[in-house]
Amino acid sequence: MPQVDHPNVIVVFTDQQRWDTTGVHGNPLDLTPNFDTMARLGTHVLQAFTPQPVCAPARAAIQTGRYPTRTGVYRNGIPLPHDARTLAHHFRVAGYRTGYIGKWHLSLSEPVPPEDRGGYEFWLAANLLEFTSDAYRTVVFDESGAPVLLPGYRSDALFDAAIRFVADQVAPDGSGRRRPFFLFVSLLEPHHQNEVDTYPAPDGYAERYQGRWLPPDLAELSAHGGTAHRHIGGYLGQIRRVDEGLGRLFDALRSMGLLDDTIVAFTSDHGSHFKTRNSEYKRSCHDASIRVPLALRGPGFDGGGTLTRPVSTVDLPPTLLDAAGLDVPEDMDGRSFLPLLRDPSAAWPDEVFIQVSESEVGRAIRTSRWKYYVTAPDAHPWDDANATRYVETALYDLANDPYELVNLAGMPSHRNVAEELRARLVARMREAGEPEPVIEPAPEVPTSRQRRVDPTVHTARWTPTRFGHQPRA
Missing domain, CATH: 3.40.720.10 (Alkaline Phosphatase, subunit A)
Incomplete structure (x- = not known):
């Protein structure tokens, strides 16, 4: 050679x-x-x-x-x-x-x-x-x-x-x-x-x-x-x-x-x-x-x-x-x-794509903040490499729950987040050569009214006041 x-x-x-x-x-x-x-x-x-x-x-x-x-x-x-x-x-x-x-x-x-x-x-x-x-x-x-x-x-x-x-x-x-x-x-x-x-x-x-x-x-x-x-x-x-x-x-x-x-x-x-x-x-x-x-x-x-x-x-x-x-x-x-x-600003995907087998047929994307996971209830975890029907199974907010102890799937407060991540997961599955999947939303889970995802909350700056903390624009 x-x-x-x-x-x-x-x-x-x-x-x-x-x-x-x-x-x-x-x-x-x-x-x-x-x-x-x-x-x-x-x-x-x-x-x-x-x-x-x-x-x-x-x-x-x-x-x-x-x-x-x-x-x-x-x-x-x-x-x-x-x-x-x-x-x-x-x-x-x-x-x-x-x-x-x-x-x-x-x-x-x-x-x-x-x-x-x-x-x-x-x-x-x-x-x-x-x-x-x-x-x-x-x-x-x-x-x-x-x-x-x-x-x-x-x-x-x-x-x-x-x-x-x-x-x-x-x-x-x-x-x-x-x-x-x-x-x-x-x-x-x-x-x-x-x-x-x-x-x-x-x-x-x-x-x-x-x-x-x-x-x-x-x-x-x-x-x-x-x-x-x-x-x-x-x-x-x-x-x-x-x-x-x-x-x-x-x-x-x-x-x-x-x-x-x-x-x-x-x-x-x-x-x-x-x-x-x-x-x-x-x-x-x-x-x-x-x-x-x-x-x-x-x-x-x-x-x-x-x-x-x-x-x-x-x-x-x-x-x-x-x-x-x-x-x-x-x-x-x-x-x-x-x-x-x-160049840290070079083009790069905002998430990684994960496939799961043997325990279940599952697919996930993981961003710096979110984990979104779906499973195929009709697929055999040993015999089937993939599926066309999945159901939302897990959603984790890693910024606030880094050890994934609170599953947010199905919570109305996080429906918009789940919808965005669902579309991104489907795109990654197609890129990996998998068949076009249908992903069903998770059944709705009752949650406290305090649960919400509001972008303004995460970007607001807070200053102390006499009566507690109030946001400052």
Whole structure:
């Protein structure tokens, strides 16, 4: 393949990590000092969301830059089609060495056969890593399909493998890299260990964080069920260890002289609501399920500051290609957000679009202020990729209810808001190639006369008077 002069690219991809586990999002436990440094020195996407809060669809989207219904992987148990063009294909054409390490979850076979590997060359992965490994016994498969036991705690073992891959791309005499590389590192943590439904952190890590902090939504909802109180220590302990591995990866890049020539992106497939919204950990419209951390370092991103516009992780593939100087395929649903770093007022959608499967067939848009969600009562959540009839199910005012504890769907006070968001959701569904839907308004819900949405109230300035507070124009 031809030699090209482009930056290396590494994606670090966690599984089931909430956005509010990071210090830059206000977490008080100092869980992610390395991610926080990455976000401060590079580019931090403040409002990042998955296009689908379940493993395989989210993974198909981040490999292809296309929505799950567009790839056909709208739920778990559907392999990525062989004709799907992934990041690996695009980087290989440009002369990159490509590698995949960790969890794949886009095949039906274990080990994953070559034709199911999305075009990656180097391969050290398992389709369902949660079933081939446990916390201290990480079994993956190499290019020949042979099992490989990686020593150490699972996230450490995968970071070690990533560092070895990077080292192998550097000339033996230390004179520099052989050719640019694209590496996708897919961790299992902080996902639960399925067969025992626990979050096995390294020895001592769960105890360090158990009982110290809960996100407000979990603190409120766990009183009525869910597993947060039981699992939060292990979950947060896993995240701390992942962040330590991220720091070792940056140290290795620095020691090999690659830090300034390598883009590193860190994000997750979806979040976790700890069974407070349904009987599972995700598969809901709530930010606990859909909002994820996202930060980037390296060429094009260092000094980028904080990006405040809503961004979907379906936008990450075209952004990485754009940052590497490669053409972005026209069939990608996502778009590069590099123009926003140069000009925050650049044209950009005011919302992200989310598809939900398995628990129900649902569709949502999420703006900086509003969450609007509809479900298809006649659709089968496993068999149907989409529907033509939906019913309004949830409306949240995130400016005043950031943890989505008060559902405003059906309230007369918010009818105009719902109508506007309904039209915007229909437009996004059409853009994603879905059939024209009918969305029925939610049944009317009686509400206090104090509930209202009046734009003048939100823009008025208030000054104290003798008899209370009165608005001033």
